[in-house]
Amino acid sequence: MREIIKMIVVLTVLSSFSGGLLAAIRGGTNEKIEYQQLVFVKGPAIKKILEGCSNDPIIDRFKIKDGDIERSFFVGVFDGKPNTVAFEGFGKGFGGDIGLMVGVNINDDKIIGMGVTTHSETPGIGSKAKTDPKFPNQFKGLAAIEPCKIKPDGGEIDAISGATVTSRGVCGGVTNAANIYKRLKPQIAEKIKEFN
């Protein structure tokens, strides 16, 4: 009996001590982690898409409720006017979901840039969707309200050789982003006005 009590006491004390320590560290690092996630996961893509903007899009962001999900939009200011938003879309790739950022000019509904943020595609083949600038550059100037497809599927995007599934996944992600844009355009326009 005494042995059992000792076991219970030792395990309980150890676990609660560990829980307390972790809670303290979690509290101390929470804010830093959230900022790091924005800077490193989405930051590089956002900066590339909104190249030449005069503000910091990671600070000038707003959220819109889309059904149950809250979506973040990053505002780009060009020539003194906030006329561009960057936001996320997801497509089905070869090794899982592909996350990407799409920048859209709200005046003419055209895509000004696209960048892959998170993916688990094959290194050296499908990963070119992120590392080789030729592929994402093809999306520049496309209309952001139409579905986007690779050439074999009747669209106008050249697929990465050897990575058709990845290329199709990226197009699916851009289409997904286009649908979000179509659906939320009134709210986006309203929020952007607040920046003027």
Add this chain to the structure above:
Amino acid sequence: MAKSITQEFVKGLWDEIPPFRLVLGLCPTLAVTKSVENGLGMGVAVIFVLVCSNMLVSLLRNIIPSKVRIACFIVIIATFVIVVELLMQAYTYPLFLKLGIFIPLIVVNCVVLGRAEAFAYKNSVVRSIVDGFGIGVGFTISLVALGALREVFGSGTFFGIPVFGASFQPFTFMIEAPGAFVCLGLMLSLMNLAENK
């Protein structure tokens, strides 16, 4: 077996170097050594966890009842692993992204649990810390060596810096999973060769 403190440390660098001599902790070894940077990051995380868990296990070795010792070890190890995970997310986020699931998986890394059970539970605090540090450094050296081999041939870079000319065609096989097994096997056989001379 009255080893000196120095011997406790040095044994981790060759005689008991994981994962080559103690063939433990192979899963992260094979998975994260795509580059030198990943190997080094993983190694440093393991050093931290090993030293802290060895120290605490050794401190509490007279309090922990032997029937629930494994459960206690796991609680201690898991705590330090989560500490490493949070700190990595907060300060070295790109590295955290690359290592991904293998940081939380340090909890079930046999090297860490093995040292707690086989060494720290039976030895003094100072010896346990030194042992943890030595084994950890050995593990790091192994990961860095394996990572260097795979990165140089697999991507043609070392620490992200290109080492061959532009005409070099990366040997992609090396950074895929099968390449990891081949490299590990080659290094093991080289070590045995050196030993048997």
